[in-house]
Amino acid sequence: MPHSAARIPVYxxxxxxxxxxxxxxxxxxxxxxxxxRALARKGLDGAVKSLIAPGRGRMVGPKPRDDKGRPLAPRDxxxxxxxxxxxxxxxxxxxxxxxxxxxxHDWFATSNEGVGSQTLMLRQNALFRHHWLGSFEHLLLAVTxxxxxxxxxxxxxxxxxxxxxxxxxxxxxxxxxxAGRGYTERDVREQARALTGFRNDWRRSVxxxxxxxxxxxxxxxxKRIFGKRGxxxxxxxxxxxxxxxxxxxxxxxxxxxxxxxxxxxxGTQKALEQLYVSRDYAVRPVVEAILKHPLLYNGPRMVxxxxxxxxxxxRASGRGIDTESWTWLCANAGQQLFFPxxxxxxxxxxxxxxxxxxxxxxxxxxxTRPAVLDSGRDxxxxxxxxxxxxxxxxxxxxxxxxxxxxxxxSYTKRAMRTANQDWKRKSYPPxxxxxxxxxxxxxxxxxxx
Amino acid sequence: xxxxCNEFSRSSLMHTAVAEAASGLPAIEPGMPLPAGTGLDRxxxxxxxxxxxxxxYGAGALKLPLFEEGVLExxxxxxxxxxxxxxxxxxGADSLSLLAPVGDPEYRRLRPKxxxxxxxxxxxxDPRLRWHPSAGSLRTLHLEGKLTVVPTVGxxxxxxxxxxxxxxxxxxxxxxxxxxxxxxxxxxxxxRNDNPLQGLSLDGELSPSIATRKAPVAALRGADxxxxxxxxxxxxxxxxxMNTIGPxxxxxxxxxxxxxxLANTATQASRLRTQLSVFTNRxxxxxxxxxxxxxxxxxxxxxxxxxxxxxxxxxxxxxRCVALRAYGMYDTHSEQPEALAAGLKLTSExxxxxxxxLEARGLADRVLTLVWSEFGRRGExxxxxxxxxxxxGVALLMGSRARGQxxxxxxxxxxxxxxxxxxxxxxxxxxxxxxxxxxxxxFDAAAVIPRARSYRRLQLVR
Numbered sequence: 001m002p003h004s005a006a007r008i009p010v011y012x013x014x015x016x017x018x019x020x021x022x023x024x025x026x027x028x029x030x031x032x033x034x035x036x037r038a039l040a041r042k043g044l045d046g047a048v049k050s051l052i053a054p055g056r057g058r059m060v061g062p063k064p065r066d067d068k069g070r071p072l073a074p075r076d077x078x079x080x081x082x083x084x085x086x087x088x089x090x091x092x093x094x095x096x097x098x099x100x101x102x103x104x105h106d107w108f109a110t111s112n113e114g115v116g117s118q119t120l121m122l123r124q125n126a127l128f129r130h131h132w133l134g135s136f137e138h139l140l141l142a143v144t145x146x147x148x149x150x151x152x153x154x155x156x157x158x159x160x161x162x163x164x165x166x167x168x169x170x171x172x173x174x175x176x177x178x179a180g181r182g183y184t185e186r187d188v189r190e191q192a193r194a195l196t197g198f199r200n201d202w203r204r205s206v207x208x209x210x211x212x213x214x215x216x217x218x219x220x221x222x223k224r225i226f227g228k229r230g231x232x233x234x235x236x237x238x239x240x241x242x243x244x245x246x247x248x249x250x251x252x253x254x255x256x257x258x259x260x261x262x263x264x265x266x267g268t269q270k271a272l273e274q275l276y277v278s279r280d281y282a283v284r285p286v287v288e289a290i291l292k293h294p295l296l297y298n299g300p301r302m303v304x305x306x307x308x309x310x311x312x313x314x315r316a317s318g319r320g321i322d323t324e325s326w327t328w329l330c331a332n333a334g335q336q337l338f339f340p341x342x343x344x345x346x347x348x349x350x351x352x353x354x355x356x357x358x359x360x361x362x363x364x365x366x367x368t369r370p371a372v373l374d375s376g377r378d379x380x381x382x383x384x385x386x387x388x389x390x391x392x393x394x395x396x397x398x399x400x401x402x403x404x405x406x407x408x409x410s411y412t413k414r415a416m417r418t419a420n421q422d423w424k425r426k427s428y429p430p431x432x433x434x435x436x437x438x439x440x441x442x443x444x445x446x447x448x449x
Numbered sequence: 450x451x452x453x454c455n456e457f458s459r460s461s462l463m464h465t466a467v468a469e470a471a472s473g474l475p476a477i478e479p480g481m482p483l484p485a486g487t488g489l490d491r492x493x494x495x496x497x498x499x500x501x502x503x504x505x506y507g508a509g510a511l512k513l514p515l516f517e518e519g520v521l522e523x524x525x526x527x528x529x530x531x532x533x534x535x536x537x538x539x540x541g542a543d544s545l546s547l548l549a550p551v552g553d554p555e556y557r558r559l560r561p562k563x564x565x566x567x568x569x570x571x572x573x574x575d576p577r578l579r580w581h582p583s584a585g586s587l588r589t590l591h592l593e594g595k596l597t598v599v600p601t602v603g604x605x606x607x608x609x610x611x612x613x614x615x616x617x618x619x620x621x622x623x624x625x626x627x628x629x630x631x632x633x634x635x636x637x638x639x640x641r642n643d644n645p646l647q648g649l650s651l652d653g654e655l656s657p658s659i660a661t662r663k664a665p666v667a668a669l670r671g672a673d674x675x676x677x678x679x680x681x682x683x684x685x686x687x688x689x690x691m692n693t694i695g696p697x698x699x700x701x702x703x704x705x706x707x708x709x710x711l712a713n714t715a716t717q718a719s720r721l722r723t724q725l726s727v728f729t730n731r732x733x734x735x736x737x738x739x740x741x742x743x744x745x746x747x748x749x750x751x752x753x754x755x756x757x758x759x760x761x762x763x764x765x766x767x768x769r770c771v772a773l774r775a776y777g778m779y780d781t782h783s784e785q786p787e788a789l790a791a792g793l794k795l796t797s798e799x800x801x802x803x804x805x806x807l808e809a810r811g812l813a814d815r816v817l818t819l820v821w822s823e824f825g826r827r828g829e830x831x832x833x834x835x836x837x838x839x840x841x842g843v844a845l846l847m848g849s850r851a852r853g854q855x856x857x858x859x860x861x862x863x864x865x866x867x868x869x870x871x872x873x874x875x876x877x878x879x880x881x882x883x884x885x886x887x888x889x890x891x892f893d894a895a896a897v898i899p900r901a902r903s904y905r906r907l908q909l910v911r
Contacts, residue, residue, distance in 0.1 A: 261705075261706065261707065300704075300705035300706060300707060301705055301707040301708055302707050303707045303710060303711065332653070334654075351710075352710050352711060352713075352714040353654070353655050353667075353668050353714060354645065354667045354668055354669070354675075354714065354717050354718045354721050355650075355653045355654060355655075355667075355668040355669060355670065356714075357714045357715065357717075357718040358675060358677065358718060361677055361694075361718075362678070365678060365679055365680050368680060368681075369680040369681075372680045372681030373681060374681070375681075401700070401701055403700045403701050403702070404697070404700045404701060406700070407693070407696050407697050407700040408697070411689060411690070411693040411696075411697070414689050415685065415686045415689040415690070418685035418686065418688075418689060419685075424685070428685070428686055430681070431681065431682050431683065431684070431686040431687075432686055434679070434680065434681035434682050435679055435681075435682045435686055435687070435690040438679050438680075438682070438690075439690065439693060439697055442694075442697070442698075442715075443697055443700065444697075444698065444700055444701040444708055444711050444712070445701070447711055448707040448708060448711060
């Protein structure tokens with residue numbers, strides 16, 4: 001193990017179902033029934049290894065379908081792109097692959113609002129999935145010439161005759177260095193020149209097509225970027241950013257923030273930077289170290305992104321994609337896949353407001369709905385403890401804090417006290433169990449991880 | 450995406466995240482007393498919200514928890530409180546089309562294809578100008594003295610990025626780093642720590658203009674869009690369940706940012722649900738708010754958002770600053786005639802209906818509506834039946850207490866433009882904000898608008 005990795009602290013506390021569940025939420029979309037306990041048995045090293053080096057990909061569970069029971073049409077039907085990916089989050093046996101794909105979607109945030117082609121968005125999505133824990137250099141080069149990105153940030157409008165700064169600016173500000181960290185407006189203009197030359201055609205039946213590099217459009221002259229002079233092209237443009245002294249710190253900080261909500265301690269930050277550079281910009285060792293860091297297990301909680309919340313509830317309840325409603329429900333909650341709010345991606349500090357809280361409530365209700373107990377037909381015990389236990393079982397017995405359990409129990413007792421007649425004592429328990437399933441899903445324990 | 454520019458689509462998407470404008474959903478101050486566990490039920494809300502009924506039954510008889518008394522106080526003060534509605538024309542509305550200088554020969558030279566014919570809708574304060582044919586409702590309001598027009602409003606060295614310029618307007622300063630809205634800062638200073646309705650976004654996402662540092666504010670999709678529904682739950686159980694939203698959200702305390710954010714949001718959501726419960730389950734009928742006047746019937750949610758707003762005010766809800774987007778796409782790089790006409794028509798007709806509604810409900814003296822856009826458009830039309838980003842734009846102030854007289858002017862077109870061919874501002878938007886804060890809210894503008902003293906005051910309110 002290289003020297004730098006040795007200096008990064010590793011979590012040495014108990015690794016039980018609680019810790020395993022947190023790992024599954026941060027590095028995936030939460031546990032399916034029993035997965036928390038199963039992962040805990042592997043211990044921390046085994047658990048992280050199973051995530052970063054999973055076996056062959058498999059989809060487990062019912063196949064996705066639309067409201068009419070038909071297969072999805074992710075390239076064509078509005079919102080089906082969202083459903084198609086949500087289904088992978090719910091069913092894939094390689095959760096970190098999908099989670100890293102989501103990280104890159106947010107990092108290189110491209111919206112179909114500007115691209116206007118689900119086909120190109122899905123192609124970009126495949127690119128992110130392919131590079132999930134690979135080399136950031138390869139990923140950056142691939143994204144730079146990715147058709148969806150070329151449309152989104154005006155790459156194919158960037159010619160030697162009229163340079164367009166859109167991609168060059170975001171390449172530094174959002175993708176590799178951070179705003180104002182070691183580049184000038186002149187660097188932006190010169191980057192734009194280096195990035196000239198991409199073009200595409202337009203065919204009526206297909207839309208934008210035949211994306212390619214055209215030397216005729218590329219500015220062959222000498223550019224001056226970060227104080228270096230050369231006849232730079234788009235590959236140089238990417239590598240200059242990658243080799244910039246401020247890139248490793250940007251990379252580590254940003255990657256870390258997807259998994260742990262407080263900044264890494266200085267020593268850890270430095271060691272992760274060294275690890276990243278010494279391994280030729282490989283993502284895997286950095287993610288591995290983050291997933292084993294003590295702060296992931298004993299640090300503060302994170303609000304689950306809406307898509308993680310929704311996918312997690314579906315996984316926990318064993319339900320597949322059987323309605324198109326997930327697209328608008330997740331959009332209401334602030335996260336429609338393939339439509340990040342802007343090129344800076346989603347703002348993870350701001351998932352919750354009164355409107356998105358209601359949307360998350362609706363998501364929870366939508367998950368519980370097909371299985372609701374009928375007050376006339378179904379029976380449930382007139383016993384507060386048992387009702388809470390039964391409702392927790394619906395979600396695969398997630399760990400719940402004693403405080404939350406107390407609130408649920410006192411609610412249950414209050415609801416039971418309203419049953420002041422015989423018929424109510426019979427018909428209310430199923431209602432209470434329904435309500436408890438819903439409340440558990442919106443509790444702090446399940447909305448954060 | 451054909452009609453508007455790429456940057457616009459980017460900036461219009463920005464709202465969801467509200468991204469750069471605010472530092473976070475307002476937290477309720479730690480240590481503040483929280484309700485012991487119950488919100489108000491529907492009955493007590495109806496009592497509370499209707500001032501008369503409350504007088505009959507008396508607040509004491511309700512035995513409201515201390516905390517709810519705070520909301521009660523906010524509500525009982527509401528009938529006298531002024532309300533400001535901020536209505537945003539998204540994309541940079543073309544002021545030279547809203548009030549077309551058909552009497553200025555230069556106009557036809559600049560706009561060979563787009564120049565509007567003389568609509569016959571004279572603007573009484575400037576004989577050169579005609580209202581856009583789709584803006585007849587605005588003319589009606591203006592003739593009644595209820596509409597103030599600011600034909601060239603903006604700031605010097607206007608930024609032509611949608612996002613940046615809009616941000617400046619939202620935060621009330623040409624400062625890219627400011628993260629609270631101008632109305633949000635007013636609420637932080639003059640608002641309460643227990644009333645999320647005091648700052649209300651009606652677009653379903655927090656508007657940066659009302660983004661606060663600490664005072665609670667709320668986002669809705671409309672007055673009747675805040676019902677919490679639980680499948681397979683009804684009656685007594687449903688009522689108890691809904692009363693548990695707040696306590697459950699706070700179950701794990703405020704120990705870290707995520708838990709605090711959840712606790713605060715659940716608390717506000719629960720309170721908002723109670724405050725708005727009279728509006729739920731009203732169906733989709735064209736008059737679900739019992740509006741005394743008809744609103745335009747349209748597939749857009751916009752007319753019913755304003756209808757719901759009037760109903761919320763009539764119900765005595767403690768609203769102070771309200772923000773929403775107008776109907777329409779104003780970033781008219783191409784197909785300007787169709788896009789602009791559609792947007793102006795529904796927006797103007799809805800504004801007139803809103804004003805009539807407020808008048809019928811006896812609320813018109815309490816409400817002012819500020820209509821604004823992030824910039825105007827280039828004087829000269831482009832080659833694709835559209836106009837590109839400009840500088841100064843138009844603002845309107847509607848209400849029975851709006852002074853109704855033009856502020857600033859549209860100079861002779863020979864001298865009206867800067868060297869880039871964009872209209873120069875004759876009024877700074879911060880003059881409008883500072884004057885509104887002082888004249889409408891009776892509040893010290895210097896506490897809200899940076900360097901407020903340097904902006905000329907305008908007589909906006911009568």
